[in-house]
Amino acid sequence: MVDLAAVRANVRRLRALAAPARLMAVVKADAYGHGAVPVARAVLEAGADALGVAHVGEALALRAAGIGAPVLAWLHTVDTDFPAALAADVELGVSGWELAPITEAARALGATARIHLKIDTGLGRNGAPAALWPALVRAAAQAEAEGLVRVVGVFTHLAVADEPARPETREQLERFRAAVATARAAGLRPGLRHAANSPGLLSAAGLERPEDMLLDMVRVGVSLYGLSPFADRTPEQLGLVPAMTLRSTVSAVKDVPAGQGVSYGLSYVTDRPTTLALVPLGYADGVPRSGTGGPVRIQGRTYPEVGRVAMDQIVVDLGAPGRSAPEHGLLGAEAVLFGAGENPSASAWAEAAGTINYEIVTRVSPRVPRVHLHATEERAGAEKEKP
Template sequence: MRPLVATVDLAALRHNYQLAKQCAPGRKAFAVVKANAYGHGAAAAVECLRDLADGFAVASLEEAEQVRLVDASARLLLLEGCFEPSEYVAAAELGLDVAVQGQAQLDALLAAVIERPLNLWLKLDSGMHRLGFSVDALRRAHARLQSAPQVAELNLMSHFACADERGHPLNEAQLDEFAGLLDLAFDHRSFANSAAVLTMPAAHMDWLRPGIMLYGATPFAELSAEALGLKPVMTLTASIIAIREVPAGDSVGYGAGWVARRPSRIATVSCGYADGYPRTVPPGTCVAIRGQRLPLAGRVSMDMLAVDITDLPQAVLGDAVELWGNEIPIDELAQACGTIGYELLTKVTQRVPRRYING
């Protein structure tokens, strides 16, 4: 078997969910498990959190169906609502909470004949301008929904554009827009993604919606997951599958861009960009072998990458190589590549087996 595995620490996942809850005592939290639980495996994440989580949130009916296979009764929020009118029937059958983010969705809902009323989340566009009603349109939607037979709970939600940038003026502006609607009767309100859970108590409302923090990565550029008390959930581990001595002046890998400045020992490692390891890593990016950080040598290939192990003479064939996890924080690698932990986690490809520990 190819030696590459994404180990998922379920105890860390539970720890991070509990940390989100501790940030906002008395509030509830939808664990956001869209995109296959940010690459970790939605079924396993839901199974792991089902006794702990107040609910789950996903991006589509297809994702909701996957969650329902594991947890038949949890509150389960469809974050972007229904993409076509027929989905309201399925949403009612599955007992979902459904966001309503625009006029077309509202009209389709009010025309839908469904077997039981839905918990609805009217989405306010408080300033991100991606989804949601304007304040005035939301007031009109609220009036139309109040006595509609399709409605069980009527709730309010919105989403931050810049919660990861503390002190950004848009944060206050978005909170003000939201607060301007609180004279309306809502059963529950929800605003906070991970960044707001961690740093904006005023946004906690009734239901949190933490995503990235559950997986032990930070939403902030300048605040590490460790400093926030989060534990990394995924560790991506490959092995050394070949070792060679490369004379000074010889190159390694595609494009021959990395040239040995000294007689070097180079390890070939069983992970490449087709596994989700970023091809865009800058020179000097490190992996960890036997607890030591060592730099990549040359370009990342589809299935392999090379590491300069000259400074670790005890390294041998078969040694484990951590690409990210406890020793190489995923956020460090993401930042070096000009991206975010979210992208690296969700891009771990299907051919990488997930192994679950501490379940």
């Protein structure tokens, strides 16, 4: 279940923190597993200014659904369909080599590509290295003079913003400021400078100059979905509401004696007579196989998953014998792995699996049906068109 009212509330909270900067809502990877099209509509309804995705294919899927808001795609391969992107008015991130095929596509279509140049200020992934940045901005300026591109933005990606005390973020922002100056010296006039991700935005108020982080636009991902990017702060402490609830029902209940092994490998053996509940969610559904001990809420109480997570199911130890009788109502009872409020959190499952909450929600597989709640909020002006 995905609560789109929670998504909208999170957007409004994040917009208030970002103001007057614009807000780009990142809906890559099927909106972190929440459903890209319904989430995109919801964030635009709530006031997001633009959408961000990794791949052009993701952007084209949004266009096919009738979403006309600005969309930026920034992760490309040699097989990326740049002509299709330009025909659909998708903005493109450029880290270096992409500029040539984008300008070729623009020339062939008689179009002007809207691009955002990316500088690697320390993350070490895509983005032009500092040594190659001057050549990239000169080439972009030449392509802009020919009418093939319009450089609408310059951006970077922060590496350790989820650890606000570390100095690297300040160093990255200083490098970014110098990169923007180099771009302007080459004759470019990008209207959008963006660096802040969710942790960058949520920690900006603690900086001496928050505007150095917020710039003209922020790109937020995990916080849209009501998850905290910080190890030591909960969504509630940040004013966010988790949007996804992963739930199923108890499909079998049985009483077992002490000494009963559970699941493959028999890594868990009951130390007393107890009742086991079977829940039909497993690693094929996105529950991490390494998540032994993850919490499951059944009938108002939270119990541990026990034994190895299987492909299609997990086992929960209810801690007391004799509960398999029909009068206990366990068969068919709701079983919640994570959600908002009193439910266990995605972060608790991340801790059990030795990963991060981003992965827990994003990995929920397509075979798990998505039910979107509150999808009918007033949509007047929901899809912003480009100026």
